[in-house]
Structure formats: structure tokens, C-alpha cells
Amino acid sequence: MIYLDYAASTPICPQAYEVLVKSHQDDFANPSSAHKFGKKLADDIEQCRQYFLQLTSTADDYNFIFTSSATESNNTIIKGLKLLPGDTIFISSADHPSVTAPASVLGSSGVTVEEIPTNNDGTIDCKGLLKAVNPQVKLVVLTRVNNQSGHIHPVEIIGKAIKQKFPKIHLHIDDAQGFTKHPLNMNAQIFDSLSVSSHKVYGPKGIAGLYLKKDATIKPLLDGGGQEFMLRSSTQAAPLIKAFTKACQVCIKDQSTNLELASHLNSIARSGLQQKIPSIKFLFGLETTSAYILTFILPGVSSDIILRHLEQIEIFISSTSACSSRVKGQNSVFSALKIPTKNHKEVLRISLGTMTSKKEIDCLIDNLCDIYSELQYLMKR
């Protein structure tokens, strides 16, 4: 099997798996219980929390809330700010559905939802955004690494400029794709909140996190026992939290090595594909995108058909974001990324992981070339 869909989800790393299995066996008490067993788990969770806060040097000013998914983290902010009709928020249609869908819910209740302007290459038009932001704006959501295009948006710079103009705007960062893969600087305390996910960083599914400034006022999605600073009532999943933490530790330790390897493999993939399939079009340059994500089109052939041919030989890539892969025809994410409508059905994405090898990339290139040639031949006849 060749798995090149790490942006959709990653396998759990051995170190996190070991922690998870042991903790599932041992840590069954309720961390909210008053007895020693429960208190011990509450302490363990606190240590994990401190790890995340120290990782970003934000212990004094932020809380770190464990949630079930980055989707939940994004929803917690977008819905929890309790915005009113007349308020304005800025998001991008290129964002993940966990941002666009709750924003659309706000839109139907009278909140104005504005589109973050983009340049022709799909990057954020920072000047345009600054010009558009006004005193009615209560929330700006920025995605640090776009899951589909791989764009790395300079959220620190954009955020700083916004905050200088309107300090009260809540600035939320969706960092599900960037966290632990690309260095993150939260020192300037520009962001009011930031979402991260475990299953994108070789941790288990069902656990994620939300950095949130201590002075932010958020109404929780769930009411109950008041866990996680009253923001996420639910019995804390100690085994998942511990495994998530371990996975992050491993990723952070190898962050620069992994990034170098991904850049190297990305370059190999680009040049190899270009050489074997001259008609291939890479949609975004390596200089503006994450080395882990490579998006391209093979003109004239539906990406879904290529995807299924590859899956037959156990090679797994992506045609659209896994969370919206059932969307047919015109794709609003692709439109926002300035991909021409006629090419929407041809967009393919490979996403690399820490386990990806050159051999796998070579194998993908060879097979993709053969499949594309055969399909072109069959369709042109």
C-alpha cells in the first residue's frame, strides 16, 4: 500500500499507540472523581495541557482546551462568540467546511459573512482584507495551511496588521494542517484562538485542541459537568489526551528533519511528474505552499476516475478534501482558490507524511503516468 493522503488523516505513530494502549488499560477512572485515582488522571491531563502551552510559550495568557476534533474547536469559536445580527465575520470559502458551515449558520441568523479577498494565485490579499475590515467585524478566521492547496498563509503578519487596526476583533486560526509541521510563532499573542488536531499529527482520532486567550468570552457548545474551564463539558478522555500529547512531542522533535524530507520529496514529485506527464499543471508554487501538500491537475480526465484506478493498485491519494469529497461539479473551495471551473473535476492532491519514501513517490509517478496515458487513449478514441 502507498498512502499519500496524510492531509486527510495520518496513521498513529508507534510511540503514541503505545501510550494509548497502556492508558486505555490503566487510566479508566474519571478524571473528575474526588478519589486519588481520578485526581492522578486529572494531574496527568494537566501536564499534557502544560506541554501544549509551553510548546507555544503561551502558558500565562492562554488556556488549552481538549476537544474531540478541530471541527469542534472551530465551531466552539465561531458559534460560541454569540455574534448578533449586524455583526460581521470574515472567512474564506477556501477554508475547511468546519469553518464555512458554522459561518453559514451565522449568516442565516443575520450575521454578515464576508469573504477574505484572495490574489490570483490563491494567496490571501492582505491589503484587500485590511481595507475591507471595519468596526462591525467581530471575528476573522484565518487558515494557516490550506488543506486543499497547501498554501501557507502568513497569519502572524496578517493578524498583526488586523489587530493594530482593530484590537477587539477576535482572530481565530485554523491550524489543523500546520500544527507541528511548520514552525508556529504565538509569542506576539496576536491570535485569540487556534485549533489543532491529533489525527493530522500521527495521534489518535477523536481528540483535538483549542488554544484560547484567557480573556476571551465563549459560550460553550455543551452544558454539563463544566470540564475544560467550563468550555467543554464531557468526561475527559485521558488515554486520547496522553496519546495526542505524545504524538505532538514526536512530531516537534523531528519537525525540521521531517520538513526537509518533505521538501525534498515534493521537489522530486514535481520534477518527476512534469517529466513523465508534460501536460500536468501544478496549481500552486512550492514557494507559497506547504511541502507536505501538492495539488495538480491532469487535463481532460476526471480526478475521481484516476483516484479509483490508483486505489485498485492500493495507492491512495485525494481528489478533493476528504470531508467534502462527495461534492460534485463546481467546488466552492476550488473557486476561492482561483482554479478555473472547467478544471474542478480534474484536481488531484497528494499529501506527504513522515513515513513517505522516494520509492513511493517514484511508484506513484510511474503508475499515474500509465493510468493517465491509458485513460486519455480510451477517451480520445
Place this chain on the structure above:
Amino acid sequence: MHYNTLVVNVDELWLKGKNRPTYFKALTNHIKTVVKYYHADKFYCYKEAQRLLVKSDSHFLDDVINALLKVPGIHSINPAKSSDSDLEMISEVAIEEMSSLIAKNQKSLLTFKVRSKRANKTFCMNSMELSREIGHRLLCKFGEKIKVDVISPDVFIDIKILDRSTFISGQKLLGIGGLPVGTSGHLLTMLSGGFDSPVSSYLMSKRGCKQSFIFFYAYPYVSDEVKEKILQLSQVLGRYQNGMNLYIFPFGEIQKIIAKNCRPEYKTILFRKYMLDCANFLADQIAADAILTGDALGQVSSQTIGNISMMDLLSKRPILRPLIGLNKVEIINLAKTICTHDISVLPHDDACSMFAPKHPIIKPNVEYVKSVCTDLDSSIEIAEYFKQATVVEILPTGEIKSLR
């Protein structure tokens, strides 16, 4: 109103002679199967005076009645109340029934007609006398609220005096009519995700054909979404059948072989030819008498008279095409009636259109087709592909029982 009797009127029986018992038997079996799925309590289904009676101690819910209205061969159903064949008792039930009709119709003046049928000739009045008497009693009871109209009444009160009992009913619900399933042979229906083949299947269900379905699944050229569509369509069409199987036949590889090895303009017709071969192969296994398609003359290039003749020439079995003379709008309207329209309209990948040649052949050369098929036959092992087929069992309720 609660009804513990359903009077089932049978369609087209007047056309039948000595084979009439066969039709009653098939219909009775189908009715029993359907009622069993929806009605938990004990019930009886028996023939009385050229109609079928379904009776139970508990009342029948709408689900049972709606399901029965889709059973081919049923002309109509009167949800009825039974009474002894006694004028006073008949009159009492007729008043109850009218009272419910007045409440339901909410009209200031409801017009009505009493229709009586007296199979039991020992009853004290003839049909006309009985209708007149009950009509009179209803008018006395409800006064200004109702009025007789024998030409075009709002409602009917139907009274059937049979040998063992009498039934009174205020409603007649029309079924789909036709012939009972299983009395007109076994068809293998080539089902696609479009409008035509589901309508075709419905029409032949009405003509009493037991059906099995075959779907040509062109993976990897199409996604499993089209398979989902086929399952949904089968669930709708299964309600007109007394249990059936859907065979999902892998066809992507076969299409690739054909597309690579024939003249481009012949691709579509050869896809059709091998679909027919696969269908005939399956028909041999399941003892089907004929193949059913949704062809309509001239609708697309593969349905020209030339291509249709070619298919008939190459098929081992007769090919039934009930839509042959229908316009697309007529087909779509029928699809709306049988509730397949909203499923068929969903977009899906279509391998045939992906492979479609720019100029498909409309007057095929028989010699070329035969010669290319000789070559293709050696590389297309239908029996081998058949081993990879999935079989889906659809219950008479339309539910999927099993996938294997």
C-alpha cells in the same frame, strides 16, 4: 375509521377463462406475503365471488393498504366493515361509514350514491331495492348534510352481499391493476441509473412479470454513488415485485477491453452487445425468459432501428422494450408517478458517456460486429466476471435483505 376487512377487486379477470385459478393463486400468495410484513396479527386471505378478502381481528393500518395498492393484479381495494346479511345491521354500518365520510370531507353538502352487489341471491332484496332503502335511511339520518347524486357523487357507499357475510365500504382505492406477478414469466431487467429502465420495469411488473435486475457496474470508471442510486431504485421497484434479486455485474474491465479493440464508432453498440451477452449468461443461470430494457426508439444512437435490430439479432433471448413508442416527457411523467424520478434525476458518473465516440455508428455493419466479437469473445470471459458479481436480495417491502 378502522377496517378489519379489505375487499380486493381483481383486475383483468374477465379476460381469463380456465386459467383463472392460476391468477388467483399468484395474487393470493403475493397479498399474503405483503400483509405478513406489515400486519403483525393473524389474518386470512381467501377468494369469495371473484374477489379476494383479507380479514383480521385487528384493523389494518395504512401501511398495509398502501403496500397492497402496489401489488400488480389488484384493480382496487375497499377497506370495509363486515356485517351479518341483515338489513338493520347493514344500515347501521352504512350510517357509521357515512358519518365518517361527512367528517372527513368537511363539505356543507356531500353528494352520494349507494352501490349494492348481491352475490348471495337469497338476500331479501335485490341490489336496486337495497341501494334505494339504504339511501333512504341515510337521508333520514343526515338530512340536509347529504344529497343523492347517481351521476357524479362525491362519495360511494358500496355494499357487497356475499355468501358468508356482507361488506360495507365508503372508499375505493385504486391499485395499479394488470396481472399478478409471476403469471407472465421471468424477465431479467437491465437497470441503469436513468429514467427509462425503472419505468420499463414498473410497466412489466404490471403485466405480471417476475423480474430479476442486472446492473452493469463500470468501476473504476464510475464511483459507488451510482451503485447507491441503483440500490435506491431497486428498493422502489421491489415494491411491485414479490421479492427479487439484483445482480451487480462488474463491467469496467470489459468496457476497457472493448474500447481498446474496436473501431471507435462501434464502442457504444459493442458495450450494449456485451451487456446483453452478460444478461443472457445470467438469464441462463436464473432461468429468465427474456431481457427487459428501457429502450425508446431513436432516443439515443444506440436505440436507432439499426442498432435495435442488431441487438435482436445477437441476443439469445427476446428483448422486451415496453417504452419503445414513448416520448421522453411521457417516460419522465411515469417516473414521477412511480416515485423513481427523484432518484433517477440525481447526477451520477456514466462510463458509457465517458467512452462515447464522437460519431457513434447508427447503421452498424453486421459482418464487422460479428468479426470483432469473435476476437473479443476470446478475451472476455463472462463466467469469470460473473463470479465477482454482488447479489442483493430485495424484499417485497422494498427493503434490502442481504448483500452477497
